[in-house]
Amino acid sequence: MSKRTPEQEMAVRTRRGFLALGLGAAAGIAGWELLRHGAEEDGLAAGFRRVQAFNERVTSGTLFRAGHLAPGFPVSRAEAPRANGDEGLTDDVEDDDWRLELTRYHESQAGSKLEMSDIRKLPKAEHVTEFKCIEGWSTVVHWGGARLADFTAAFAAGSERAQYVGLRTPNGEYYAGVDTPSALHPQTLLAYEMNGEPLSDEHGAPLRLVIPVKYGIKNLKRIGALTYTDMRPADYWAERGYDYYAGL
Amino acid sequence: MQRIEEKHLLVTRWTHWVNFPVLFLMIWSGLQIYWANDVYRVGALHFFPQWVYSLLHLDHSLAQGMAIHFFLAWIFVINGILYAAFTMISGQWRQLVPDRKSLVQAIKVTLYDLGLSKEMPPQGKYNGAQKIAYTSIAVMGAGSAVTGLAIYRPIQLSWMTSLLGGYPAARTEHFLLTMAFLGFFVIHIAQVVRAGYNNFRSMVSGIELKKEEAADV
Structure with a gap:
């Protein structure tokens, strides 16, 4: 273990935690904006169209039975x-x-x-x-x-x-x-x-x-x-x- | 003299913070879907007046709401499974799941928090009220996933829909769980504000500063 005092340890871990949280939030917001504001296909962002296609494959491929x-x-x-x-x-x-x-x-x-x-x-x-x-x-x-x-x-x-x-x-x-x-x-x-x-x-x-x-x-x-x-x-x-x- | 106490493990913190925006957007897109058929009432009143829908851009967005809802549902479910599996495997569930004393303690905590009692109940990692609340919220999350699936694919998963009392009943259950999430959210935020920065910070850093003499509580 390091020789940090509890207060120093707290400061380091807090800084690290907020930095990770901030990076995560930035990545999440960037991804979300890309998904929502990409080119549209028939009135819906293309990213969501791809998710719909995936959900369709899951349903028709694994759940659907005549x-x-x-x-x-x-x-x-x-x-x-x-x-x-x-x-x-x-x-x-x-x-x-x-x-x-x-x-x-x-x-x-x-x-x-x-x-x-x-x-x-x-x-x-x-x-x-x-x-x-x-x-x-x-x-x-x-x-x-x-x-x-x-x-x-x-x-x-x-x-x-x-x-x-x-x-x-x-x-x-x-x-x-x-x-x-x-x-x-x-x-x-x-x-x-x-x-x-x-x-x-x-x-x-x-x-x-x-x-x-x-x-x-x-x-x-x-x-x-x-x-x-x-x-x-x-x-x-x-x-x-x-x-x-x-x-x- | 203060000392460091490990409080929230890394996976617990990450799944918590991933869940926060995802659940928020699930509720938001869910209300965009609900707007198209907002039939539930409290007495004679609508759950949400029209100005709430227009203020929050919930109106005339059914297609978009469904697209968002059925994308984020994947993240919500995967994140929830990660949290539940980790909580079981790490043994954290022992501090979380309510025991026989939790209900009485929860009542004492509530009376204390409302200023009706001066006696502060003993606090472990989580007090009785927290144990009940945090365990309920995990069960509610699972309930939202199950009732959601039952109305998403009510023919292919008709056994599930039938167990929940049928399609309209499952839709109502899904909605009521959402209202309960909103209720939890209000109380949770109020309690986090009350508990102060040291407590909030522990959900980010994972650790808390404790006074040395408080160690044996």
């Missing part, structure tokens, strides 16, 4: 969710005029235009699950429709190999992309019924996506076009700073 189902609820718990957002719903579409433009994997443009009667021929699936908005609220809803997995097998066999499914409204104003494992999850529906009734306009008549493994922003209302692709499809809210994956 067998992990959204918990079910009794039908009596079902309520009408808030009709948040009318992006892409401003033009009225009559059911008879509506068509689903389907672009299969490796097709360069829509290879088929489907009618509601085509969708209704598929086995009907129902579930009562919690619809979760990215804002933080949730509502238990009873959905009915065709599984997107069944739809894919029936109308786009082979398209399961695509990495993404892209969707947009008939007028193209709202659009979203989801990774194929989530799109083919057994609870992902092309829904035409909500709480036992045909979909209302504000909830996306005649056909909407219901994907319980994603936040509401991916549950696109009034699907006009559906595309299987390896190119990450454009996504309305991801372009406005939100996480592209948005998985639950």
